[in-house]
Amino acid sequence: xxxxxxxxxxxxxxxxxxxxxxxxxxxxxxxxxxxxxxxxxxxxxxxxxxxxxxxxxxxxxxxxxxxxxxxxxxxxxxxxxxxxxxxxxxxxxxxxxxxxxxxxxxxxxxxxxxxxxxxxxxxxxxxxxxxxxxxxxxxxxxxxxxxxxxxxxxxxxxxxxxxxxxxxxxxxxxxxxxxxxxxxxxxxxxxxxxxxxxxxxxxxxxxxxxxxxxxxxxxxxxxxxxxxxxxxxxxxxxxxxxxxxxxxxxxxxxxxxxxxxxxxxxxxxxxxxxxxxxxxxxxxxxxxxxxxxxxxxxxxxxxxxxxxxxxxxxxxxxxxxxxxxxxxxxxxxxxxxxxxxxxxxxxxxxxxxxxxxxxxxxxxxxxxxxxxxxxxxxxxxxxxxxxxxxxxxxxxxxxxxxxxxxxxxxxxxxxxxxxxxx
Amino acid sequence: xxxxxxxxxxxxxxxxxxxxxxxxxxxxxxxxxxxxxxxxxxxxxxxxxxxxxxxxxxxxxxxxxxxxxxxxxxxxxxxxxxxxxxxxxxxxxxxxxxxxxxxxxxxxxxxxxxxxxxxxxxxxxxxxxxxxxxxxxxxxxxxxxxxxxxxxxxxxxxxxx
Ligand SMILES: Cc1ncc(COP(=O)(O)O)c(C=O)c1O
Numbered sequence: 169x170x171x172x173x174x175x176x177x178x179x180x181x182x183x184x185x186x187x188x189x190x191x192x193x194x195x196x197x198x199x200x201x202x203x204x205x206x207x208x209x210x211x212x213x214x215x216x217x218x219x220x221x222x223x224x225x226x227x228x229x230x231x232x233x234x235x236x237x238x239x240x241x242x243x244x245x246x247x248x249x250x251x252x253x254x255x256x257x258x259x260x261x262x263x264x265x266x267x268x269x270x271x272x273x274x275x276x277x278x279x280x281x282x283x284x285x286x287x288x289x290x291x292x293x294x295x296x297x298x299x300x301x302x303x304x305x306x307x308x309x310x311x312x313x314x315x316x317x318x319x320x321x322x323x324x325x326x327x328x329x330x331x332x333x334x335x336x337x338x339x340x341x342x343x344x345x346x347x348x349x350x351x352x353x354x355x356x357x358x359x360x361x362x363x364x365x366x367x368x369x370x371x372x373x374x375x376x377x378x379x380x381x382x383x384x385x386x387x388x389x390x391x392x393x394x395x396x397x398x399x400x401x402x403x404x405x406x407x408x409x410x411x412x413x414x415x416x417x418x419x420x421x422x423x424x425x426x427x428x429x430x431x432x433x434x435x436x437x438x439x440x441x442x443x444x445x446x447x448x449x450x451x452x453x454x455x456x457x458x459x460x461x462x463x464x465x466x467x468x469x470x471x472x473x474x475x476x477x478x479x480x481x482x483x484x485x486x487x488x489x490x491x492x493x494x495x496x497x498x499x500x501x502x503x504x505x506x507x508x509x510x511x512x513x514x515x516x517x518x519x520x521x522x523x524x525x526x527x528x529x530x531x532x533x534x535x536x537x538x539x540x541x542x543x544x545x546x547x548x549x550x551x552x553x554x555x556x557x558x559x560x561x562x563x564x565x566x567x568x569x570x571x572x573x574x575x576x577x578x579x580x581x582x583x584x585x586x587x588x589x590x
Numbered sequence: 591x592x593x594x595x596x597x598x599x600x601x602x603x604x605x606x607x608x609x610x611x612x613x614x615x616x617x618x619x620x621x622x623x624x625x626x627x628x629x630x631x632x633x634x635x636x637x638x639x640x641x642x643x644x645x646x647x648x649x650x651x652x653x654x655x656x657x658x659x660x661x662x663x664x665x666x667x668x669x670x671x672x673x674x675x676x677x678x679x680x681x682x683x684x685x686x687x688x689x690x691x692x693x694x695x696x697x698x699x700x701x702x703x704x705x706x707x708x709x710x711x712x713x714x715x716x717x718x719x720x721x722x723x724x725x726x727x728x729x730x731x732x733x734x735x736x737x738x739x740x741x742x743x744x745x746x747x748x749x750x751x
Pocket of ligand 1 (some may be wrong): 307
């Protein structure tokens, strides 16, 4: 059905942006995998990204040479593990330019990071009738924790609308900021539409009224440089697994001033200063929020992923992905009956689409047989699906290792869908 | 491309029922209904049944219909189902469900004995057996049937999860 042959023919040495895509692809062992007898074309990095060899090696090396629990033993390995774990925190700090490593809390994932803020900060500072502003393009991870709080405390959720292209309505946003607004929690980049929201403007408008802002950076962190001090953002959350790092670890960045006012989220070991049955005192942030044995090897893997990404540099990654996005957008429009959902002028490398002839699920199944992995479904953003009056979309989400040949493979496979259903 | 599996899955009958689902309506006289959700993909379906007592005293499906949205597999499955269950007693509907479920999920050798089943109906439903090669799609084929059983049982919300 397709003449495309990524692994039979040598991949192009570099793409049109001068990025050495062939070398980058060699760093990701899984890209040599075949699925259904076809070369894997992985276009689902928005759900979770594949891992480069340095990440796999860092974790393996740690387990083979340095592994022990952290913050506990006087023995050498515990000291080494603790050092590496805290160095990973410092790597994250540098990556997002936080003022202090104490502002970096390790969690399980972005979802837990948001739940932590909702439970600890929200549970302490919000009262019935207080308002939290979300947007119409949020992932369920940035909706449901606030709904739990609404059910618990009687807070009110206000939703910033978007236009048909998927751009946030900033006038409506300004109007929603009112005397009862206590927090703005919005995605930095949409996992469905690809829209990159105007974070600096969102934050400065909220701050002019004394309102703190949480940004869900799950998608943005993989596509753009993020400087939390330049943004002046109050909370920033992301997961390692979308940033070419391991599963099981996420980040909550919070300004020191905010974290220090927040009570623990969970209780246990590692987060206490002293415990007696009468009274327990807690450690300072970030350890106050890290009860129990953390994901140690995963923190080290995350640090390796950050080193890998920063080694390539966001200038190069950004140019490469912008080229892919433009190419994919143009090529996909040649498929009869295909509609792109999310056409905001400021977008990252994600293309969601529907086809007149076929349901996203059927599209996903058919192109899977051509080796192409996309996500088909509601992408944990059901309110957004409602906004566009669709049950689901297909989503091709690109990572730094994707190339134009893979876009061609996607388009060829979609032509087959059209053949079957047309 | 492993085209054979796909041809097996997307047979003409499926494509036809998927595009032009039969009994896609909400009969005002329906006396049972249930809603089914597939939380994985957001597909939703409502099954409407009109049950009427037969001379033997057993309830019989006088009419079956559905509404909802979903993929070709789920729409075709619901459409075929509404055709297959009409005229059947509740016990026969249950037996058909069990057989259909086995067909979608188990090798032939492992199919259980679910009592008196309409072999002709099973033959026609055979077009959906292709889903067995697509484990991620089995729920698309069975959602309507789970919802049907929920409607028979009195009508509640059901979910494939
Ligand atoms: C925008 C956005 N927010 C939150 C999440 C949740 O991430 P995780 O499942 O890693 O907690 C995701 C990923 O699915 C996402 O894309």
